[in-house]
Amino acid sequence: MIVRKNMGRASSLLLVLICLGFFFATYNLITMVMHHKAASSWDSVADGLDWVNPLAGMHKEVKTMGNSGVRFHVALTATDAPYSKWQCRIMYYWYKKVKDMPRSDMGGFTRILHSGSPDNLMEEIPTFVVDPLPDGLDRGYIVLNRPWAFVQWLEKATIEEEYVLMAEPDHIFVNPLPNLAHGDHPTAYPFFYIKPTENEKIIRKFYPEELGPVSDVDPIGNSPAIIKKSLLEIIAPTWMNVSLRMKDDPETDKAFGWVLEMYAYAVASSLHGVRHILHKDFMIQPPWDLVVGKNFIIHYTYGCDYDMKGKLTYGKIGEWRFDKRSYLRGPPPRNLSLPPPGVPESVVRLVKMVNEATANIPGWDAL
Numbered sequence: 001m002i003v004r005k006n007m008g009r010a011s012s013l014l015l016v017l018i019c020l021g022f023f024f025a026t027y028n029l030i031t032m033v034m035h036h037k038a039a040s041s042w043d044s045v046a047d048g049l050d051w052v053n054p055l056a057g058m059h060k061e062v063k064t065m066g067n068s069g070v071r072f073h074v075a076l077t078a079t080d081a082p083y084s085k086w087q088c089r090i091m092y093y094w095y096k097k098v099k100d101m102p103r104s105d106m107g108g109f110t111r112i113l114h115s116g117s118p119d120n121l122m123e124e125i126p127t128f129v130v131d132p133l134p135d136g137l138d139r140g141y142i143v144l145n146r147p148w149a150f151v152q153w154l155e156k157a158t159i160e161e162e163y164v165l166m167a168e169p170d171h172i173f174v175n176p177l178p179n180l181a182h183g184d185h186p187t188a189y190p191f192f193y194i195k196p197t198e199n200e201k202i203i204r205k206f207y208p209e210e211l212g213p214v215s216d217v218d219p220i221g222n223s224p225a226i227i228k229k230s231l232l233e234i235i236a237p238t239w240m241n242v243s244l245r246m247k248d249d250p251e252t253d254k255a256f257g258w259v260l261e262m263y264a265y266a267v268a269s270s271l272h273g274v275r276h277i278l279h280k281d282f283m284i285q286p287p288w289d290l291v292v293g294k295n296f297i298i299h300y301t302y303g304c305d306y307d308m309k310g311k312l313t314y315g316k317i318g319e320w321r322f323d324k325r326s327y328l329r330g331p332p333p334r335n336l337s338l339p340p341p342g343v344p345e346s347v348v349r350l351v352k353m354v355n356e357a358t359a360n361i362p363g364w365d366a367l
């Protein structure tokens with residue numbers, strides 16, 4: 001599916017901003033409120049977070065089953081940089097491998113390419129091209145393009161599935177992913193470094209007191225999350241607006257840094273009264289998580305550095321290493337060396353999966 005939007009950049013942005021005004025004026029009227037103020041948080045407070053489980057009181061079975069059988073569309077936001085491309089190719093390879101396995105509710109796949117024009121992966125990966133933000137608006141913080149990309153895609157694309165998984169290029173599907181959302185309740189991965197309650201003063205600039213406690217803001221980003229398309233259509237424009245306002249506010253920009261756009265999604269959801277079911281088994285993040293187990297996604301955002309005895313040397317370049325940032329300008333070579341003995345299974349599995357993908361993707365080195 002190769003689609004070019006033809007509406008002018010400026011005019012559609014204007015339209016969005018007008019809509020945003022409308023949303024902000026009416027967000028407290030929106031009735032999709034899920035404020036079940038149950039006290040128990042089922043995932044303990046291991047991270048020192050004090051969130052509310054929107055499904056507290058429901059049977060545990062129900063929570064973990066989610067919308068079993070209801071398919072979701074996999075939506076991957078990406079750019080045409082070589083660094084983004086090789087990760088997308090690996091990501092799509094593993095999507096195809098696990099998609100039809102038992103328990104999978106994975107539907108179609110779209111790479112939402114927010115660099116404005118088609119690239120040389122259009123034939124390999126189903127892609128929908130959208131515009132980047134107008135020049136200068138992202139201030140070099142490229143991920144600010146993500147909310148705008150979702151706004152455009154949801155508005156223009158024909159998406160068969162009722163649900164959407166928001167995914168990123170450095171995600172590898174390691175197990176078939178069921179629909180973990182539950183009806184109107186989206187589901188997301190709780191990040192240990194997203195701490196709304198520890199940033200009350202800043203959150204309050206965007207989430208006024210009359211709407212509820214700061215703990216209403218989930219410790220999440222937009223990805224990975226599975227959400228009803230109709231809800232995301234409402235949240236995405238607000239997410240865009242909040243992320244631009246956060247970026248515009250020096251104190252917020254400084255405090256949130258590279259995770260600003262994650263906070264913006266969390267706040268935007270709360271502004272619409274939407275709480276997420278927090279699923280820790282959604283993904284693992286090597287080298288911190290040691291085993292794959294029944295988790296669904298490997299997120300390889302952290303460098304994996306080890307000495308030859310298999311000891312983690314995080315922050316210091318290891319004798320053996322796998323770090324996506326070593327390959328900013330082009331793809332990693334095929335057949336990367338496996339880690340030395342003693343390195344956690346999650347890291348071994350990651351490298352093996354990268355190797356399997358690169359061995360089987362035609363023309364791996366050519367692009």
Ligand SMILES: *[C@@H]1O[C@H](CO)[C@@H](O)[C@H](O)[C@H]1NC(C)=O
Pocket residue numbers: 017020021022024025241242244245
């Ligand atoms: C965001 O929405 C607010 C409220 O409608 C509006 O005043 C503001 O200009 C918008 N900001 C951006 C950057 O879109």
Ligand SMILES: *[C@@H]1O[C@H](CO)[C@@H](O)[C@H](O)[C@H]1NC(C)=O
Pocket residue numbers: 335336337338
């Ligand atoms: C991959 O590399 C190893 C050495 O690290 C070598 O023994 C093996 O034959 C290589 N496999 C392929 C398919 O090139």
